Every structure is written in C-alpha cells, then in structure tokens.
Amino acid sequence: MDTATLAKHIRIHALNMTSRGGSSHIGAALSAADLLAVLYGQILRVKPDNPHWEARDRFILSKGHAGAAVYATLAECGFFPVNQLETHYQNGSKLSGHVSHKGIPGVELSTGSLGHGLSVGSGMAYGAKLDEKTYRVFVLLSDGECDEGSNWEAILFAAHHRLDNLVAIIDYNKIQSLAPVAETLALEPFAEKWRSFGWEVVEVDGHDHAEISAALQRVPFATGKPSCLIAHTVKGKGVSFMENTVLWHYRTARGEEFEAAMRELEEA
Amino acid sequence: MRDSFIKRLTILAEHDPRIMLLTGDLGFGVLTNYAKQFPRQYLNVGVAEQNMTGLATGLALEGRIVFTYSIANFPTLRCLEQIRNDACYHGANVKVVAIGGGFSYGSLGISHHATEDLAIMRALPDITVVSPGDRWEAAEAAEAIAYTPGACYLRLDKSFAPETRGEQEQFTLGRARTVREGQDLTLIATGGILEVALAVAERLASELLIECRVLSMHTIVPIDHEAIRLACEQTQGIITIEEHSIYGGLGSAIAEVCMDEGWQPHIFRRLALRAGFSSVVGDQHYLRHVYGLDEESLYTLALDSFLAAKGRVKTHDQGELQLQF
Numbered sequence: 001m002d003t004a005t006l007a008k009h010i011r012i013h014a015l016n017m018t019s020r021g022g023s024s025h026i027g028a029a030l031s032a033a034d035l036l037a038v039l040y041g042q043i044l045r046v047k048p049d050n051p052h053w054e055a056r057d058r059f060i061l062s063k064g065h066a067g068a069a070v071y072a073t074l075a076e077c078g079f080f081p082v083n084q085l086e087t088h089y090q091n092g093s094k095l096s097g098h099v100s101h102k103g104i105p106g107v108e109l110s111t112g113s114l115g116h117g118l119s120v121g122s123g124m125a126y127g128a129k130l131d132e133k134t135y136r137v138f139v140l141l142s143d144g145e146c147d148e149g150s151n152w153e154a155i156l157f158a159a160h161h162r163l164d165n166l167v168a169i170i171d172y173n174k175i176q177s178l179a180p181v182a183e184t185l186a187l188e189p190f191a192e193k194w195r196s197f198g199w200e201v202v203e204v205d206g207h208d209h210a211e212i213s214a215a216l217q218r219v220p221f222a223t224g225k226p227s228c229l230i231a232h233t234v235k236g237k238g239v240s241f242m243e244n245t246v247l248w249h250y251r252t253a254r255g256e257e258f259e260a261a262m263r264e265l266e267e268a
Numbered sequence: 269m270r271d272s273f274i275k276r277l278t279i280l281a282e283h284d285p286r287i288m289l290l291t292g293d294l295g296f297g298v299l300t301n302y303a304k305q306f307p308r309q310y311l312n313v314g315v316a317e318q319n320m321t322g323l324a325t326g327l328a329l330e331g332r333i334v335f336t337y338s339i340a341n342f343p344t345l346r347c348l349e350q351i352r353n354d355a356c357y358h359g360a361n362v363k364v365v366a367i368g369g370g371f372s373y374g375s376l377g378i379s380h381h382a383t384e385d386l387a388i389m390r391a392l393p394d395i396t397v398v399s400p401g402d403r404w405e406a407a408e409a410a411e412a413i414a415y416t417p418g419a420c421y422l423r424l425d426k427s428f429a430p431e432t433r434g435e436q437e438q439f440t441l442g443r444a445r446t447v448r449e450g451q452d453l454t455l456i457a458t459g460g461i462l463e464v465a466l467a468v469a470e471r472l473a474s475e476l477l478i479e480c481r482v483l484s485m486h487t488i489v490p491i492d493h494e495a496i497r498l499a500c501e502q503t504q505g506i507i508t509i510e511e512h513s514i515y516g517g518l519g520s521a522i523a524e525v526c527m528d529e530g531w532q533p534h535i536f537r538r539l540a541l542r543a544g545f546s547s548v549v550g551d552q553h554y555l556r557h558v559y560g561l562d563e564e565s566l567y568t569l570a571l572d573s574f575l576a577a578k579g580r581v582k583t584h585d586q587g588e589l590q591l592q593f
Contacts, residue, residue, distance in 0.1 A: 119354075120322045
C-alpha cells in the first residue's frame with residue numbers, strides 16, 4: 001500500500017473510531033496521520049508478523065491521545081486484524097483512548113500522560129549504544145507536550161550522550177488543548193531551542209510525504225547528535241471544518257458533522 | 269544500610285552484566301568505586317528524576333535490571349507518575365532505591381523527610397515495596413528485588429537495628445522475620461526503627477516479665493498474612509511502629525489484613541507520625557523523641573495497652589502492676 005492510501009485509511013479509521021466510541025482527539029489523530037503513514041510505510045524496520053523481532057526499530061507515540069491513529073496504522077500494516085478497530089473505546093476493548101501496549105502487538109510503550117515517551121525512548125537508545133545494536137528509536141511528540149519539563153530533561157540527556165540513534169518527531173500543529181500554542185506557552189524559536197540543546201534539527205511540511213520520507217531516510221541528521229524532525233502540520237488535517245481549530249481537540253463528530261467529515265476523507 | 273546495599277550491588281553487578289545503577293546526581297563518595305569498576309553499568313543522569321525513571325524503564329524493557337538511586341523523596345514522589353505508568357504498567361525491571369527513609373536526613377528539613385513514601389508506593393499496582401530493618405536485610409533485599417520481576421521500591425534507612433540473623437536464616441521477600449520470640453504481645457516494625465522495638469521488648473521482659481514477639485516486616489507489599497495471623501492468635505495483640513505517617517503505611521497495611529481476614533487481636537495500636545509536617549530541626553533520634561516514636565513512647569504504649577487488656581502485669585521483683593481506673 002502506498003503511503004497516501006495508508007494515510008487516507010488511517011484518517012478514515014480514526015474518524016470512525018472516535019465517532020463510534022464518542023471519544024476525543026480526532027484533530028490530533030488527523031494531524032499525525034501522514035507522519036505515521038510515512039514512518040510505517042517507508043521508514044521503520046518492523047515485522048508485523050514478528051512484533052518483538054529484536055532488531056526492529058522502536059516507535060513510541062508519546063502524544064498518547066493520538067492512539068486511534070496508531071491503532072489504525074498498526075492494523076492496516078497487519079499487526080492485528082482491522083476489524084478489531086471497531087472495539088476502540090468500547091467497554092471490554094483492549095484499544096483504550098490513549099495508546100496501551102497490553103494485548104496489542106506493535107505498541108512499544110503505553111502513554112497518555114505527556115512527557116514520558118522521550119525519556120523511555122532515550123533509555124532504549126542508550127541501551128542500543130551499550131550493546132552495539134543497530135535499531136533506531138523514533139518518538140512522536142506533540143507541540144503542547146513540549147510544555148512538560150520532563151521532555152527537556154530527556155533532551156539534555158540525549159544530546160549529552162550523543163544518541164544519534166534517537167529521533168524525536170514533533171507534530172507541530174500549533175494548537176494545544178485549550179488554545180493556540182503561541183497563546184499558551186510559546187515554543188518559538190522552537191527549532192533554535194532544540195539546536196541549542198545539541199540536537200540536529202530538520203523542518204518539513206508534515207503532510208508532504210516526499211519531504212517527510214526524504215528527511216527520515218537520512219537520520220541521523222548529524223553523526224553523534226540526536227535528530228529532531230519538526231513537522232509543521234495542521235490540526236484536523238483532511239477535514240476542512242476541523243482544520244486549525246481548537247474545537248476539534250475534544251469534540252466528537254456525530255450525525256451530519258460525521259457524514260460531512262467522512263465524505264471529505266473518502267473523496268480526498 | 270546504604271553501604272550494605274552498595275556492597276551487595278557491587279557483587280551482583282560483577283556477576284550479572286544486566287545490572288545497572290542510575291543515580292540522580294547523589295551518592296557522593298559512596299558510588300565512586302562502583303562507578304569505576306562498572307562504567308558500563310553505571311550512569312549519573314543528572315538532577316532529573318523523571319528522566320531517570322523513564323530511562324530506567326527504556327533500559328529495562330531492553331533487558332536490563334536497572335536500579336534508580338537517590339535520596340529521600342526524590343526517586344519516588346518527584347517521578348511518581350513515571351514509576352506508575354512507565355515502570356509498573358510495563359512490568360519493567362526498575363528498582364527504585366531511596367536512601368534516607370523517615371527522618372534519616374532529619375536536620376535537612378521537611379524536603380528530606382521521607383515520611384509518606386510507603387503509603388504512596390504501596391498504593392501503586394504491580395510493585396514490591398521493601399523497607400529493611402537492619403544491614404543484613406538491606407543487602408539481602410537488594411539481591412532479592414534484583415531478581416523479583418517488575419518494579420520494586422527499596423527504602424533504606426540511616427538507622428538500623430542490631431543484627432539478629434540466625435545461623436541458617438534465609439531472607440525471603442514477603443515473609444516477616446521474627447527477630448525476637450514472645451507470646452505476650454507482638455511488636456511489628458519496618459525500617460531501622462526496628463531497633464526501638466527490640467530495645468523496648470528487652471525492657472518489657474527484664475522489668476515486667478512481658479515477653480514480646482518482635483517482627484521485622486521488611487516487605488510491605490506483599491505483606492506477610494501468616495505472621496499477622498499468628499500474632500493475632502498466639503499473642504495478646506499487635507503494636508506497630510514505623511517512621512512514617514500514620515496514614516497508609518505499615519500500621520494501616522496490617523490493620524487492613526486483620527479486618528479483611530476477620531482476625532481480631534485484643535490489642536491493636538499504631539505508633540507512627542500524627543503531627544503533620546515535622547518542621548522541628550533535629551537528627552533522626554531527636555525527631556523520633558519529639559514526635560513520639562522513641563523507646564519511651566513505645567514502652568508506655570505497650571505497657572498501657574497490655575495492662576488494659578490483662579488488668580495486671582507481674583514485675584521482675586515479684587511485685588505486680590495493676591490497671592488504675
């Protein structure tokens with residue numbers, strides 16, 4: 001499956017899953033869909049039929065609230081049956097609103113509270129260095145998540161220990177839970193912050209598959225430095241009335257809204 | 269206890285390359301030899317406990333047995349969520365070690381008083397909680413938690429009880445140690461304050477012919493039900509002592525077991541901190557005295573409780589103490 005089709009499927013699943021379950025965070029899932037499609041379609045060395053394959057690349061979704069998009073990606077890639085996605089957010093399901101590894105092949109780390117993934121990923125990357133293993137660790141963070149101080153502890157650590165097998169990807173959609181990032185806790189100059197902490201930074205359009213892929217195919221961006229990919233994205237990408245709005249961080253699409261959103265995603 | 273722990277950890281690290289020690293920039297002078305000997309199994313991660321615990325989880329998920337090391341509340345409360353979500357939920361072999369339980373760092377102030385940690389750590393799912401009473405227990409506990417799957421918490425006290433280890437005695441997590449036999453009353457302690465329980469037991473025996481059983485409840489989770497049952501059935505009851513808040517620690521855990529199991533000791537009293545923050549300045553023994561956790565306090569509580577239950581107590585000089593109404 002090409003990455004464009006994969007991204008389209010991820011978006012359709014995510015809309016179905018969040019609407020059926022009455023859950024939130026569709027905006028965050030749509031924002032990250034292209035990054036996930038390129039990662040799983042072209043970049044990550046993983047084996048869906050052998051999810052614990054020792055040499056696999058490790059992927060951590062630190063912005064655990066986009067769990068629906070990751071579950072959709074894993075199912076589409078064959079880690080578990082696609083029809084299991086219908087249970088998302090339902091009573092008795094294994095697919096919780098925030099991503100959980102319990103009983104779900106392909107999920108490395110359960111998250112949901114922000115600011116955890118980069119530390120755990122740094123531990124995995126440091127372990128690989130010690131053991132001279134070749135796997136790489138990719139951690140997908142949100143922009144609002146970078147408010148959490150724990151991330152900056154990990155950012156210091158990864159640079160200090162020259163973890164060039166670690167890649168942080170920021171889904172920089174500029175909107176956090178209640179308001180735009182710039183009005184909440186400004187991150188800019190964001191790339192400069194990462195650079196000044198010792199990371200090599202590349203910025204891309206987070207919906208342009210060729211750009212994302214080209215960048216990720218040349219990690220580490222600099223030998224001896226951890227890599228940071230700042231992906232400029234649009235929250236709610238793919239559904240016109242959800243794009244760039246604070247509202248769709250939490251709102252669930254129902255009735256006519258759901259129909260209209262699904263039409264746009266299917267026609268894309 | 270700290271030195272016993274490091275000594276044992278050094279032996280473990282020598283034999284098992286999976287053993288790793290992360291410190292949050294603490295352990296001045298204490299970790300130097302370990303660090304020199306095992307550079308690949310040691311890492312000072314800086315003053316960053318949240319990251320330390322996340323790192324430990326990542327390393328553990330990749331096959332290592334990782335000890336996180338700091339003092340007082342720093343390796344526990346400061347990064348509680350990383351312990352809960354990352355270490356415990358993933359069943360990762362992360363072994364959290366806090367140096368300085370209770371008032372070990374008394375004079376340093378309330379930031380350094382670890383007096384709620386047992387309650388808080390005990391409430392987490394999928395964790396083993398250990399609080400040794402003497403140096404031998406500390407060393408044994410270090411080894412035991414290394415090879416107990418999943419997250420563990422080890423609370424190491426500055427104070428320690430005199431060694432009471434029997435010749436053939438084995439240390440088993442989850443099994444209380446009977447460090448003194450007795451059939452009248454059971455004193456149950458956790459941590460170095462075991463020394464107070466032992467001293468009081470000796471006094472009660474020599475002055476009043478009250479023979480106390482003394483248990484070192486070094487494992488708080490999982491707690492030893494059988495030892496509690498025997499204390500209820502074979503003695504007049506239980507008095508617990510801990511250098512910890514009255515809420516949620518050793519005494520609470522034992523009370524829960526008694527209520528849940530339907531065991532009804534005649535005597536059940538808890539000696540623990542009731543005063544809120546301990547803002548008085550002083551060392552461990554001074555603060556025990558100020559906050560009623562010293563020998564005198566336990567002696568009085570034990571004697572009063574026993575008198576209330578029995579009505580009278582024989583004294584060593586053939587006399588008798590009677591309950592005064």
